Amino acid sequence: MTGFVFSEKPIRIERGEGVHLYDSAGTEYLDFGASYACTPVGHCHPEVVDAATSQLERLMYVQASYPNDARDALYETLADCGPGDADYVWLCNSGTEANEAALKFARSATGRQKIVATTRGFHGRTMGALAATWKDKYKKPFEPLAGGVEFVEYGDPDAMREAVDEETAAVIIEPLQGEGGINPVDTGYLQAVRVATATSGAAMVMDEIQTGLGRTGHMWASDRHDVVPDILTTAKGLGSGLPIGATLCREWIAEESGDHGSTFSGGPVVSAAAGTTLEVLQREGIPAHAAEMGDYLMGKVESRLGDEVRDIRGHGLMIGIEVKRGANRVLRDLAIEHDILALPAGRTVLRLLPPLVIEREHADRVVDALEAIMR
CATH class of the missing domain: 3.90.1150.10 (Aspartate Aminotransferase, domain 1)
Known part of the structure; x- marks a missing residue:
C-alpha cells in the first residue's frame, strides 16, 4: 500500500x-x-445524486472565469441564505481553503496584518489557517508558519477587547468549537467580539465549517446568536460529501479582497450537488x-x-x-x-x-x- x-x-x-x-x-x-x-x-x-449525475453528463468542468448555470445558481442560493448582507461568495474546495481566503481577504481589505484567534480553536491545516489553529501538535512539525497571529482565551470578552486594536485585520472564531472539544460560548461573548471588531475596523470571520448548514439547529450558528460577521466560511456538508467550501463576505470586504484564485473554484458538478443540498435543507x-x-x-x-x-x-x-x-x-x-x-x-x-x-x-x-x- x-x-x-x-x-x-x-x-x-x-x-x-x-x-x-x-x-x-x-x-x-x-x-x-x-x-x-x-x-x-x-x-x-437521491436528489443530490441526481443533480450531480445530471451535471456530470452535461459538463464535468469549466474554470470559474466562464459563467456556468450550476455555479451561478449556487452563488445566488448561498447569498440568499447567508447571514445578513454577507452575500458575496467565493467558492473553493475545502474548509481550510475557505479560511485561507478569509484571512487573505481581511488583510487586503483592511491593509493590516494582525490576526486574533482563540485558544482551542481549529481552522485548518494549510499554512495560514494552521497558524490560526491553537494546538501545537498540529503546528510544530511545520513551523515557522505565517506570522502575525495572537491567541486569546476563548469565551473571555475582556481578553478579546484588549487584543483587538487598530492593527488588527481580523478575528477568526468558531461560534461553537468542534475539534477543540465541543465548546460553546454565550451570545454575549460573540456580540462583544462583533462590537470589538466593528469599533476597530477589523473583520469578524466566523468559521462555520463544522457548525453551519443546520448543524446547531439554525442554518448558521451565528443566527442563533444574532451576529452578522463580515466573513463567514463554510464547507463540510455543503456538497453532501463532495469537496467544496465557500467564503461569504460583506461588500466592504469583497470590494478590496485582493488577488486570489483557484483552478477548481466552483466546479459545475460540486456546485450542482451543493445547490441541491441547500435546497433540501431549507425545503424540509x-x-x-x-x-x-x-x-x-x-x-x-x-x-x-x-x-x-x-x-x-x-x-x-x-x-x-x-x-x-x-x-x-x-x-x-x-x-x-x-x-x-x-x-x-x-x-x-x-x-x-x-x-x-x-x-x-x-x-x-x-x-x-x-x-x-x-x-
Whole structure:
C-alpha cells in the first residue's frame, strides 16, 4: 500500500444510504459521525445524486472565469441564505481553503496584518489557517508558519477587547468549537467580539465549517446568536460529501479582497450537488429538525447517563459527551459491539455529528449502547 498520513480503521466502507453505512462484509453501521459533519441530508440523498449525475453528463468542468448555470445558481442560493448582507461568495474546495481566503481577504481589505484567534480553536491545516489553529501538535512539525497571529482565551470578552486594536485585520472564531472539544460560548461573548471588531475596523470571520448548514439547529450558528460577521466560511456538508467550501463576505470586504484564485473554484458538478443540498435543507426544515433531535438526544443522555459522564454540551446535533474513560475506548466499543460510528474531540470527549435526518429511534439506540458500555 502507498497511502499515508491517515491511520486507517479496520472497516472497509462500501456504500451509504441515509443515516447508515455498510462495510464490505455487509454490516450496517449507524453513522453518528457523518465523516465530520459532511452528510447533513444523509448519505447519497437521491436528489443530490441526481443533480450531480445530471451535471456530470452535461459538463464535468469549466474554470470559474466562464459563467456556468450550476455555479451561478449556487452563488445566488448561498447569498440568499447567508447571514445578513454577507452575500458575496467565493467558492473553493475545502474548509481550510475557505479560511485561507478569509484571512487573505481581511488583510487586503483592511491593509493590516494582525490576526486574533482563540485558544482551542481549529481552522485548518494549510499554512495560514494552521497558524490560526491553537494546538501545537498540529503546528510544530511545520513551523515557522505565517506570522502575525495572537491567541486569546476563548469565551473571555475582556481578553478579546484588549487584543483587538487598530492593527488588527481580523478575528477568526468558531461560534461553537468542534475539534477543540465541543465548546460553546454565550451570545454575549460573540456580540462583544462583533462590537470589538466593528469599533476597530477589523473583520469578524466566523468559521462555520463544522457548525453551519443546520448543524446547531439554525442554518448558521451565528443566527442563533444574532451576529452578522463580515466573513463567514463554510464547507463540510455543503456538497453532501463532495469537496467544496465557500467564503461569504460583506461588500466592504469583497470590494478590496485582493488577488486570489483557484483552478477548481466552483466546479459545475460540486456546485450542482451543493445547490441541491441547500435546497433540501431549507425545503424540509432540517435545521429545526436538528434542533429537536439534539434536545431529545442530550436530554436522554442526561437522564440516563448523567452520573456516568463528566459533561454534556453542544447545540443541535453537534454534541460533546465528556467521558470518564478515554473517548477512543468508548468509540471502539461502539463500533465493534454496537455497530455505531462516532468521533472523538480530544482524548476525553465523544463527538456526535450524525446526519441531520436522524429520528428518535436512532438517538435511543446510541443512548442504549452508551449505557451498556459505561455500566
